[in-house]
Amino acid sequence: MEILQVEAPLVCTQRVAGLQHVSLRVLRNAKTGKRQVAVDPVGCREGNWVFTAMGSAARYAAGDFEVLTDLTICGIIDYWEEQ
Amino acid sequence: MEILQVEAPLVCTQRVAGLQHVSLRVLRNAKTGKRQVAVDPVGCREGNWVFTAMGSAARYAAGDFEVLTDLTICGIIDYWEEQ
Amino acid sequence: MEILQVEAPLVCTQRVAGLQHVSLRVLRNAKTGKRQVAVDPVGCREGNWVFTAMGSAARYAAGDFEVLTDLTICGIIDYWEEQ
Amino acid sequence: MEILQVEAPLVCTQRVAGLQHVSLRVLRNAKTGKRQVAVDPVGCREGNWVFTAMGSAARYAAGDFEVLTDLTICGIIDYWEEQ
Amino acid sequence: MEILQVEAPLVCTQRVAGLQHVSLRVLRNAKTGKRQVAVDPVGCREGNWVFTAMGSAARYAAGDFEVLTDLTICGIIDYWEEQ
Numbered sequence: 001m002e003i004l005q006v007e008a009p010l011v012c013t014q015r016v017a018g019l020q021h022v023s024l025r026v027l028r029n030a031k032t033g034k035r036q037v038a039v040d041p042v043g044c045r046e047g048n049w050v051f052t053a054m055g056s057a058a059r060y061a062a063g064d065f066e067v068l069t070d071l072t073i074c075g076i077i078d079y080w081e082e083q
Numbered sequence: 084m085e086i087l088q089v090e091a092p093l094v095c096t097q098r099v100a101g102l103q104h105v106s107l108r109v110l111r112n113a114k115t116g117k118r119q120v121a122v123d124p125v126g127c128r129e130g131n132w133v134f135t136a137m138g139s140a141a142r143y144a145a146g147d148f149e150v151l152t153d154l155t156i157c158g159i160i161d162y163w164e165e166q
Numbered sequence: 167m168e169i170l171q172v173e174a175p176l177v178c179t180q181r182v183a184g185l186q187h188v189s190l191r192v193l194r195n196a197k198t199g200k201r202q203v204a205v206d207p208v209g210c211r212e213g214n215w216v217f218t219a220m221g222s223a224a225r226y227a228a229g230d231f232e233v234l235t236d237l238t239i240c241g242i243i244d245y246w247e248e249q
Numbered sequence: 250m251e252i253l254q255v256e257a258p259l260v261c262t263q264r265v266a267g268l269q270h271v272s273l274r275v276l277r278n279a280k281t282g283k284r285q286v287a288v289d290p291v292g293c294r295e296g297n298w299v300f301t302a303m304g305s306a307a308r309y310a311a312g313d314f315e316v317l318t319d320l321t322i323c324g325i326i327d328y329w330e331e332q
Numbered sequence: 333m334e335i336l337q338v339e340a341p342l343v344c345t346q347r348v349a350g351l352q353h354v355s356l357r358v359l360r361n362a363k364t365g366k367r368q369v370a371v372d373p374v375g376c377r378e379g380n381w382v383f384t385a386m387g388s389a390a391r392y393a394a395g396d397f398e399v400l401t402d403l404t405i406c407g408i409i410d411y412w413e414e415q
Contacts, residue, residue: 001285001286001287001318001319001320002285002286003275003284003285003286010134010160011160011161011162012134012158012159012160012161013161014125014158014159015125015157015158015159016124016125016144016146016155016156016157016158017146018143018144019157019158026086031282031283033114034114035086036084036085036086037084037085037086037134038084041265042263042264042265051259051261051286053317053318053319054138054319055138055139055303055304055305055319056138056139056140056304056305056308057305057307057308057317057318057319058140058319059139059140059143060267060308060315060317061265061267061317063265063266066143068136068140068143068144068157069084069136069140070084070136070137070138070140070141071084072265073265074264074265074268074317075261075263075264075265075268076261076263076264077259077260077261078260078261078262079260093217093243094243094244094245095217095241095242095243095244096244097208097241097242098208098240098241098242099207099208099227099229099238099239099240099241100229101226101227102240102241109169117197118169119167119168119169120167120168120169120217121167137221138221138222139221139222139223141223142222142223142226149226151219151223151226151227151240152167152219152223153167153219153220153221153223153224154167176383176409177409177410177411178383178407178408178409178410179410180374180407180408181374181406181407181408182373182374182393182395182404182405182406182407183395184392184393185406185407192335199363200363201335202333202334202335203333203334203335203383204333220387221387221388222387222388222389224389225388225389225392232392234385234389234392234393234406235333235385235389236333236385236386236387236389236390237333250368250369250370250401250402250403251368251369252358252367252368252369280365280366290348291346291347291348300342300344300369302400302401302402303402304386304387304388304402305387305388305391306388306390306391306400306401306402307402309350309391309398309400310348310350310400312348312349321348322348323347323348323351323400324344324346324347324348324351325344325346325347326342326343326344327343327344327345328343
């Protein structure tokens, strides 16, 4: 599971039906700077370090296997220092 | 879910049966310049910033699990500035 | 779905049972030069630009979910100029 | 399956329900320095070299397909020298 | 399917139950030097060039869907010259 930092919510009014009721966040890889979008079932705040599940596990982690995601936040790390 | 920009439709007359009725788009990663092909169930326009699901989620997002895709557009981002 | 160029057929007499009746091709990424092996249900010729499905979609695209592939050619692109 | 080195346990009090009873470890890729979080059903110690399964295999390897992981430690390598 | 070269068997006495009866090999990517562990149902020798299936196809290729692998050797390439 990848370790990423929460940046901001994602505003997206036009989306596929299967994503209607989930909260979306932009996550950032501190090393490469790459940004990705993830479903957030945990309730993160900006700046939180989180770890994520991708692939079919992301759909289980979203709490509903029918949610159309390939990346879901699994937990907030209590303490993390990027080395 | 990855953040990509819509470039152009893909013209492809010779394809496997399972892709017959879907709309295909070429998407571009703004950072690396890498191009990929995705199924578009949303109706994007050139220049739109979108986020995509890959893997088995891509088949769900296409609206029909039998569609033979590994990348599907999930939504159009309202505002995005590539940093 | 990735965009790759067909290089050559793959000669492989010793293989797992589940790959017995499929045609295999070596595909090349024009940017990175990386080569991969894909199942070809379309009938490509050397030099063709194709797009491919990976993961579980590759097994559907092969026309038989039991085919042991993680990469299958989905279609031949009518016109492609590598930028 | 990837070859990684065990660094430390991961402290994470706020997590999704499906991860409640598993042990989590931070693993490090010796070449790239990239860190990932994995489920540990084997019982590793810091410094151990392990190999991991990702994707849906990670859920089988965790001993319970319902565990929400995309990376699980499969075994401890008896002897490994990073070249 | 990736093209890799067989390096050595992997010695690993402590492993998860689902890997008990399979033969494991260390494979090497000739370009990047990256090493991975794969299940070998074919019977390779050191130096062989092979191609591999990853993801859920790896479990089918292992001859038993319950084998906890994400990488399995699918065949030995008759002739390969790394360019």
